[in-house]
């Protein structure tokens with residue numbers, strides 16, 4: 175690859191007209207299976223969901239330290255979560271519904287959300303544990319005000335242009351209950367952007383994500399690397415984020 179090409183790959187073309195349809199076309203061709211939504215890495219499902227569960231559980235159950243002393247009490251209830259870029263519902267079924275009573279799913283690719291509703295999460299739907307299956311791009315998704323304890327975004331934010339991502343986070347803040355959290359679990363590059371022209375997606379560095387959180391009025395309450403992922407993949411980071419205005423209210 176020439177230097178010019180490799181430079182191009184690091185500069186996302188956020189002006190690209192078909193940015194969002196590229197993703198839709200790309201994902202519509204992938205099988206509606208765990209392996210399909212994980213790009214052929216279905217075997218990481220278990221370690222991924224366990225990492226997420228450990229990361230978030232202190233906010234739901236509280237945190238205990240040495241000799242079972244309570245270090246922090248629960249922050250959010252286990253009532254309602256939202257799974258953004260849900261695919262076929264893997265994260266909902268294996269992580270969120272093991273903690274939360276009810277989950278809404280937001281997913282752009284019609285065949286994935288249909289698979290979730292008619293098959294992968296059919297039983298959970300019948301049990302009344304799924305609120306809504308929402309077929310929408312996150313660039314348009316408007317959560318209802320004050321609805322969620324946790325809004326979880328995993329392996330999807332690279333599909334949003336920077337400006338749309340900031341606007342999305344701003345809408346999510348309004349969709350949270352007063353002490354609610356936004357969870358982000360994404361691949362991170364070592365430096366700058368890595369642009370993938372095939373599906374018009376971008377891998378951002380930790381530094382870029384942190385600038386975007388700040389611009390969106392979000393503060394990091396916890397961050398952690400997901401260990402145990404295949405070596406050839408990008409590093410995966412989890413962030414728990416709160417509305418900066420929360421702190422002001424508490425003072």
Ligand SMILES: C[S@@+](CC[C@H](N)C(=O)[O-])C[C@H]1O[C@@H](n2cnc3c(N)ncnc32)[C@H](O)[C@@H]1O
Pocket residue numbers: 194197198201211212213258259260261262264265280281282283286310311312313328329330333334
């Ligand atoms: C790598 S898969 C991850 C799915 C799921 N989060 C998981 O971890 O199993 C990326 C998902 O993002 C969805 N997606 C792509 N662009 C999107 C957008 N603009 N808004 C919402 N979802 C989108 C794709 O259809 C696909 O289901």
